[in-house]
Amino acid sequence: MKLAIEKLTAILRKRNKKLKAGYALIFSVGILAAYILLGDRTNIYSVKGSTQAITVETSDAEINEWVFSQGRLVAEDTDMQAVTLKDERFFVFSSDIKLRITSINDTTQHQLLITSRSDDITGVLFDGNKATPLEGYVEVLLTLSKNIVLPFEGKAYVGEDVGKDVDSLLLNGEISILESRFLSSGRYAGSSYVLDTGDRIYIVDKNSEYVSKGFLRVTQNDAFYFSVVSEGDGVQVTRFGNEDLLITPSIWSRVTKDPVVAAITSLCALMFLLLEFALLLKQTLNNKE
Template identity: 30%
Template sequence: MRLSFMNDSTRLGFFVIVARRLRHLMQCGWPRRLIILSIVTVMISLLAYVMFAERVNIYTVSAKTDILKVTIAENGINQWEIPQHAEIIDFFAAEQIPLEGNESYIHVAAGTVATMTIDHNKERLVITLENNTESGSVGEVESNFNYTPLGEYVDIIFTQPQQLIFPFRGSMILGDDVAAGVDAVLREGSIRIIEQELLGDVRYISGEFQLDEGDRVTLHSDFKYQQDVVLRGFVRYEPGEPMAVTAHGETTVARVERMGSTGYDAKTSMWKRFANDPVVIAMTSLYAVMFLILEMMVLLRSIFAVPRTEE
C-alpha cells in the first residue's frame, strides 16, 4: 500500500488497525516498553532501507563546448550527415573521397574515437576519427548509394556555415585540460541527476551541478573511474557558436576536473533523497503523525486519569 496516495478514510482505518494490534499484544502479556521498542525499531529499519536502497539514477549533461571526444559504441544511431562542401581527408587513402548527390552519410564504426573541435580562428568544425581496434577502420562513407570504406585515421572539415546535428551513442570526455597549447575548452554547462523513487516510476531531481569554463567531465559506473558509461546524446553545431551537447545515461558518478582544485564528484546525496523522494516524505510524515497521536494520548490520559484513593 502506498501511503502517499491514501485518502483520509484509509489513513483513519490504518491507525485503527494499528491500535487494535497493539491492544491485542498487550492483552497477550507483552510489556508496553517492549512493544514500543519493537515498533520504533521496525519504523527506523524501514526508513533506513528506503533511504539507502540502490536507485536508478539518470544523468543528463547539457553543455556548450569547443571540444568533445566520444568513443563510439556499436549502434545504428552513429550515422552522421555530411554536406557536399565538407572535406574528408583519409590519411591512408590514395585520393580524396568525393561526395556525390544531395545526401551523404558517414557510418562510424564501433571503437572509433571521434574528436570534435571548433577552430574559431578559421571558423570551421573539424571531426577527427581514429580507430585503433583490430578492424582498423573508422567506418564508411555512403554517397549516392555507393559505400567507400575508410582507413584508421580520418579528418572531416566543415568550412561553410551550416547548422548540423550529430547523434551518438558512446562514452564521452567533455572539455579538455587547460594547459599551454590548448585552444578549445568547455564553455559552460550543467549536470542534472534524475532519480527514481524506490516503490514506483516517479522521478525527481536528486542533484544539479553547474559547470565552469575550463572544466573537464567524464561519467563512470564506479568511484574508481575505471568503467566509462555509454551515453546517448547529440551534438548541435551552429557556425560562430560553441557546440551544444546533450547526453543522457544511467550511471553512478560524473567526475569533474577543475583547474586550480582537485575536482569533485557529481553524485546524488542522502539529503536530496530525504527532501525530494515522495516515499521518504510520506513515511516521515506518517511517523510524525503517529508520534503526535501517541503524545496526545499520553497527555489526555494524564489529564483525565482518576487518582487512586488510599484505603
C-alpha cells in the same frame, strides 16, 4: 515485605517490556529510514550546455554513422590525397569507434574538426559507385554554412581539463538528476548542479551496463550545444586536475522531493504526534485519579 518485593519486580518487568518494545520500534524506524535514504536506485543523469570539445566512444548503433557531403577529408594512413567532399562524393564514419569533435574559430570563418583513429575501418568514402574503406587516422574539417545536428549513442567525455596547450573547453553546463520514486514507478526531479568553465565531465557506469544518448547542435558560434542523457552511478567532474568531485543524488533531495518519502515522513510524524498525545492524555487521567 515479600508482597512488596513481588509487586516491585512485576512493575520493573512491565517497564522493561515497554522499553524493549520502544527500542524495537526506534530500531525498525531507523532501519527503514536508512533503506529509504541510502538504498540504491536507478537514476538518470542529464548533462547539457555549451562546449568547444567533446569525445564520444560510439556504440555499434547505426545512428553513429555520421554522413558528410561537405568539408575536407584527410586519411593520413593511406596514400590518398586530401579530398573535397560534395553530394556525389561523401564520407560516412563507422560506428563503434572513438570520435573527437573540436570547434575551431578564426577571424573569418567557423570550422568543426572531427577526428578518429581505429585499427579497423574508420569510415567509408563513397564516390559515385565506388566505396573506399579507410583505416587508421581520419579527419573531416567542416566549414559551416548552416547549422547541423549530430546524434549519437555511446559514452561521452565533455570538455577538456585545463592544462598546457589546451584551448578548447567546456564553456558552461548543468547536471540534472531524475531519481526513481521509492517503492513506486515514475521519477521525480532531484538535484541540479551548475558546471564551471574548464570542467571535464562524463557519466560514470561502473558495470558498463548503460548507453548514453545525446546530440550535438553545431552553429556558427565559438562553441556547440550538447545534450547527454543516461542512467548511471554519478557524474565524474574533473576540475583543474582534481577528480574527487562525483555528483550523485543528495539525501536531502530524497527527503524533500520524493513524494512517496514525503508521504511516509508525514505519516511517521503524525504517528509520533498521536503517540505523544496519547501518553499526555494517559498521564493527565492518572493524575486526576
